[in-house]
Amino acid sequence: MKAAPFAYHRPASVAEAVDTLATGDAKVLAGGQSLVPVLAMRLGRPGTLVDITALSELGRLERRGDELCLGAAVRQRRVERDPLTAAVPLIGRAMPFVGHRELRSRGTVCGSLAHADPAAELPAVAACLGAVVEVTGPHGDREVPAASFVTGAMTTAVSPDELVTGVRFPTAGPGEGFGFAEIARRHGDFALAGVAVRVRASSSGALRDATLAAFGVSDRPVVRDVTDLLADATTEAELRPATAALAAEVVDTAGDAHGSTAYRARLLGVLAARELARAHREALA
Template sequence: MKAAPFAYVRPGRLDDVLGELAGGDGKVLAGGQSLVPVLAMRLGRPGTLVDITAVPELASATSDRDGYRVGAALRQRAVEHDRAARAVPLIGMAMPFVGHRELRSRGTVCGSLAHADPAAELPAIACCLEATVELAGPAGRRRMPAEEFVTGAMSTAAGPEDVVVSVTFPLARPGEGFGFAELARRHGDFALAGVVTRVRVGGDGGVTDARLTGFGISDRAVTRDVTSLLIEHEGDLRPATAALADAVVDTGGDTHGSTGYRRRLFGVLAARELSRALHRARDRKEGS
């Protein structure tokens, strides 16, 4: 199929982008790796595509004490090779699993968040790290946690006249460790199940905070505070993560794997990556 007819504009200022989106008949175009197939299948029929790649403030990344801020038009490949992104270890862990290199050369980090695919890696990272999404719209700019931004499968808190401006990931601190794993039938395919973990330890090496986010297991990334789980079951995490899987994995089965298979997979990955994150946190604490 071919896309329905549409107009195309490429403003150079954010205010002009918002002006083009006024009325709700426009659609933001950044990388287009998700949008173009939707248009080709005529699942979406916007009157105007508003290309944001010419807006300078949206095409860069900055790093300071507030975190690593990624503009909405910055390519995933640029972030993957940005030295400043090393301060957010989960980006380096996950980025090679985001589609294929060719897709990352066009796709954007914020575009993945805005698309909100339940099996996508970047929204899961943002939720686990408590990243902040910045939006601009008719009422001005606003910021919200990534967990609140993603509201369901392919659904976000952004309105039809809003544009995602940036996402800011907190920098890793001493005493923090991270884990990432997913399983797909082929590299670059959507994950059958995946987990992202962040663990913090205190001066004595004891766990003070632990978060786990699962993706590919529900209609959105699912985040849980697993501090008590890790403290109580550090010696043998599998039974505890298996019980957690029963509670959070609710995606239906398909030709790639049943719900039961995904629960078993999630339980194994969760136990492994929580353990790895804990060991890395203790190593970073000792090295700080």
């Protein structure tokens, strides 16, 4: 099947892109690794594609103070390989699980956020770290916390006449540890369940806070403060009962041919215990 007919527009500025989006019935094209299959299967039939790849201001990848700033046109593969990304270890751990290398060579980080697939890794990483998504629309610029950016399956807080222009990730500091893991039928497939974890400890070794973001188990990344879990237990075996209870609470996706709700809860509980213990050890190292 081929895509339905559409107009193609390649704006010379962000303002021009926003003006085109404001006309209605338009979709943004950056990497196209999610959009093009949707078009090919005619699951979406936009009248206009707005190609933002020529906008140099959206190609920025830089560190500003304690943040790593990515423009909306930055490819996933570039982020995976750039030395600056080492300042945000959780991105480096998650990126090899994002599709396949060939897809990451075209796909963008912000495109993955905007597509908002419930099983996607990067929205969960952004939510776990407290990243900030930058959005531009007819009424100016605004910022959306990543934890509230995704509002449902394939749905975000961005309106049709707005453009995601970038995302800012906080860089890691002393006493921080991270964990990331997912289970899929094959490498590169959609995750049946996955977790992203950040643990922070003080210079004295006292636990400050711990955050877990689960994905593939609901219609959006599910973020939980799990500081209390680590306050009572630190090893994987000790954490298992608590993470099993947490998984039973947050997994609300219906079962399918790949796994039942109970199976996904089991996966999530095991992954959460393992990665929390690992992140805690790293924070104390």
